Amino acid sequence: MKTPAAAFPAGAPGVLRPGPARRGTPASGSRRSAGAVARGLVALTKPRIIELLLVTTVPTMLLAQRGVPSVRLILVTLAGGTLAAGSANTINCYLDRDIDALMKRTARRPLVVGGHEAIRPGEALAWGIALGAGATALLGLMANWLAASLADAAILFYVFVYTLLLKRRSPANIVIGGAAGCFPVLVGWAAVKGTIAVPAIVLFAVIFLWTPPHFWALAMKFRDDYAAAGVPMLPVVATAAEVTRKIVWYSYAMVAATLALAPYAGWIYGAGALGLGGWFLAEAHRLHAQVARSGADPSADPGPRPLPMRLFHLSITYLTLLFVAVAVTALLPWGRW
């Protein structure tokens, strides 16, 4: 494996690189419409990612309650989780606006250098901090302070550990930094129970182990993007065969973690986790076999649907269905052992 720091002497996060693409700030000329600003502020929060975070929160709350918690508590937790995730994503966009401009996948984000500049960087930072403060107040005052402090921990972890410390320096960036995405299950559980328990930690582990296969599959597809931006994602610094082998390892660890919840959650969940796990493992092995067979970069696969993206999309469906199984088991009294 190459040494990432040597291969990519990236600049400090958030420090803009000089370049011809950079244009004047919004203050220098054109007026901004309120609609464009509002759309930009929403886009900074990365709503698609928030959606997946919330998919894991509600079933966890149902499992903690072994039924349906109060609608008020569910809405408060979802709103608080949305604000917290929006805060972390917005601050991430602020800090990464230089490299986002270099990647096709992120080049249309509102803050990118040389982009349409609907939002000023300072405004985005203020927006991110305000969202975080709103999340803390909402969760703390209307759920409990453990849930609020866990949401804050997720924001701080995503900003300081992932974005500032690891993203541009280590191929383990998404593995360790991905822990930030595991906090919604802890927040959901804590909102209902006021404490954390073993099932919540197991669900934390499931998402922690799910993140590398999910994200590395995406990074295999956009390998050149990350390389251009100097981000040492594993597919950039390691061979495709090594990446897919790690995907298989993490997939097995993830499926083991999902099965560890079965004694608590019940047989419906256990059966679901087993079937879904088999599906995920088959696809991970299929990707690894294809890479080993071809010996080529799978991102250059000429097929209609390259396998890395197939695994990426499958991982989203997998996680959603797994948490549906959690919810079903929590609601049905006869689904338990």
Next chain:
Amino acid sequence: MSDGWSFDGSIMTFAFPMLLFIVVAVGLYVLYTKPAAVPGHRAPSAERPVSYTAIPGTPTATEVAGIPASAPGDPAADDAAMAADGENTVPGENTVPGAR
């Protein structure tokens, strides 16, 4: 073709993150699974709200002859107390002042 496997790479991208996760998970477990250790933790309040206000000086369920005392929070006890206070009775029966 070399598949690019390396020991230090595996340590960095698999063993170390897993170890770190285990440390964090154990830390969370030790810190926050005991309600007494969670700052600001409150025990869940009674789910059945109090539906009436007792009038000072009126007998409670445990004081009414012929009605057995029940555990606190027992719906039967609440109903008995309401009956003792004149609630859940037929309108006009024993509620009109001077009827007795």
